[in-house]
Amino acid sequence: MTGQVRGVQLARLLGQWHALPGRRRSPDYAALAGAVRGLLADGRLPLGVRLPAERELAEALRISRTTVTAAYRHLRETGHLASRRGAGSWTMLPGNHRVASTGLWTPLDDQDMIDLGAAAPAAPPQLLDAARAAAEDLPRYLGGAGYHPTGIIELREAVADGYTARGLPTSADQIMVTSGTQHALDLVLRLALAPGGSVLVESPTYPNALAALAGRRARITTHGLAADGWDSDLLLGGLRQTRPKLAYLIPEFQNPTGHLMPAALRERVVAAAHAVGTDLVVDESFVDLPLDGTEVPPPVGVYDRHSRVISIGGMSKPYWGGLRIGWVRASAPQVQRLAAVRVGVDMASPVLDQLVAVHLLAHADAIVTDRRVTLAAQRDALLGALAQRLPDWRVTVPRGGVTLWAELDGPVSSALARAAEEVGVRLAPGPRFGLDGTLERFLRLPFTLPAADLVEAVGRIAAVRYDLDRTGRQRWREPTVIA
Numbered sequence: 275m276t277g278q279v280r281g282v283q284l285a286r287l288l289g290q291w292h293a294l295p296g297r298r299r300s301p302d303y304a305a306l307a308g309a310v311r312g313l314l315a316d317g318r319l320p321l322g323v324r325l326p327a328e329r330e331l332a333e334a335l336r337i338s339r340t341t342v343t344a345a346y347r348h349l350r351e352t353g354h355l356a357s358r359r360g361a362g363s364w365t366m367l368p369g370n371h372r373v374a375s376t377g378l379w380t381p382l383d384d385q386d387m388i389d390l391g392a393a394a395p396a397a398p399p400q401l402l403d404a405a406r407a408a409a410e411d412l413p414r415y416l417g418g419a420g421y422h423p424t425g426i427i428e429l430r431e432a433v434a435d436g437y438t439a440r441g442l443p444t445s446a447d448q449i450m451v452t453s454g455t456q457h458a459l460d461l462v463l464r465l466a467l468a469p470g471g472s473v474l475v476e477s478p479t480y481p482n483a484l485a486a487l488a489g490r491r492a493r494i495t496t497h498g499l500a501a502d503g504w505d506s507d508l509l510l511g512g513l514r515q516t517r518p519k520l521a522y523l524i525p526e527f528q529n530p531t532g533h534l535m536p537a538a539l540r541e542r543v544v545a546a547a548h549a550v551g552t553d554l555v556v557d558e559s560f561v562d563l564p565l566d567g568t569e570v571p572p573p574v575g576v577y578d579r580h581s582r583v584i585s586i587g588g589m590s591k592p593y594w595g596g597l598r599i600g601w602v603r604a605s606a607p608q609v610q611r612l613a614a615v616r617v618g619v620d621m622a623s624p625v626l627d628q629l630v631a632v633h634l635l636a637h638a639d640a641i642v643t644d645r646r647v648t649l650a651a652q653r654d655a656l657l658g659a660l661a662q663r664l665p666d667w668r669v670t671v672p673r674g675g676v677t678l679w680a681e682l683d684g685p686v687s688s689a690l691a692r693a694a695e696e697v698g699v700r701l702a703p704g705p706r707f708g709l710d711g712t713l714e715r716f717l718r719l720p721f722t723l724p725a726a727d728l729v730e731a732v733g734r735i736a737a738v739r740y741d742l743d744r745t746g747r748q749r750w751r752e753p754t755v756i757a
């Protein structure tokens with residue numbers, strides 16, 4: 275959806291806007307304006323998009339035009355809509371808002387917000403020592419210009435050694451250092467996907483990957499993950515039928531579901547992809563974070579004989595997102611081509627940050643072991659709070675990563691996120707992890723915050739969940755039979 279949203283489209287996005295919390299106390303126009311604000315807040319309605327004319331929306335919603343007129347006026351007053359006579363009305367946000375790393379729009383003045391929108395841990399205590407050691411190393415680089423399009427050699431070697439230790443022999447010339455995994459994905463897409471190219475992704479998947487794909491105007495097909503992970507027949511069948519140019523997969527502790535792809539399926543996916551000419555972009559963001567002693571299968575690249583697999587990964591989940599260090603593992607010629615693409619984007623990653631990464635990787639065992647222990651305890655605290663306060667929700671215990679994917683007791687994820695924001699909890703509702711506004715029955719909950727915050731957040735979510743009930747429980751609609 276770009277430029278303009280039509281009445282029927284907005285009506286579909288709004289869904290059951292009249293059944294939102296607090297509804298009984300507020301008039302129709304205020305409820306409608308609140309629902310539009312909610313869509314803007316969770317990113318489902320873009321900024322700068324032209325809303326339908328009042329009459330068109332009134333018809334689509336089967337309400338009076340005066341209600342829409344009043345709702346638009348209200349949105350103008352709160353700074354969410356700009357109108358020009360004769361030209362229309364565009365979505366916007368009030369001046370004191372900014373974009374958060376999650377893609378959600380966040381007020382600046384919300385220090386007390388418990389942010390469950392971002393699934394990323396705070397820095398480990400060892401980071402400061404690594405930064406000091408890096409500063410001492412820096413003079414070795416100061417004599418040169420400082421541009422290293424594929425990364426400084428010591429970091430490329432450290433990353434390559436990590437792959438080799440995982441059973442995938444890798445040399446430094448197969449590694450390109452990037453400014454985060456997201457950057458790695460963007461560069462790979464620039465290289466491997468022509469604008470408008472076809473891509474297969476998991477559903478649900480990582481929202482910022484969808485944003486990167488949207489940047490290439492990719493034509494996306496999805497493989498719907500089941501409650502227990504990938505369905506091999508459907509995934510392989512999907513590849514064979516749609517023959518996408520590229521498939522983007524998160525095989526280790528998938529974001530958001532936490533699923534781990536078994537070795538046998540990895541092998542079959544690589545074979546099927548090669549047979550139909552699909553390149554696989556494998557996002558290994560969470561590979562270092564198995565919990566409960568879970569064994570991680572060999573990297574997908576182990577099964578690759580034809581340079582079909584490009585792996586991407588980074589420091590953000592095991593170490594710290596603020597470092598902005600990631601990488602690509604590909605064939606040496608592909609790395610050279612990526613470096614050429616990168617020259618037109620950002621030239622190279624900061625040397626100092628790369629040196630910090632080198633020092634962190636030198637202490638990987640200690641840092642990552644601590645990380646896993648903390649994450650397992652936080653996950654268990656979250657699961658305990660959910661079992662106690664929201665016993666109707668269903669969760670599969672993730673054996674790694676940083677998120678769990680809760681199946682709610684109704685299609686209320688967006689409404690719940692809006693209500694939770696009011697009580698100081700930011701949530702990423704299910705539809706953000708898909709393409710078409712579905713997944714309303716699901717909610718991603720990260721366990722990257724301290725246990726006490728997670729327990730407090732669940733208490734607040736539970737309270738507003740029951741408020742939603744009081745204001746009119748959302749029911750499943752019976753499927754309509756068209757004969």
Ligand SMILES: Cc1ncc(COP(=O)(O)O)c(C=O)c1O
Nearest residue numbers: 454455456480529559588590600
């Ligand atoms: C699957 C996945 N890929 C990429 C990223 C982005 O990571 P980075 O901070 O390294 O850019 C994330 C962060 O949440 C992620 O979950």
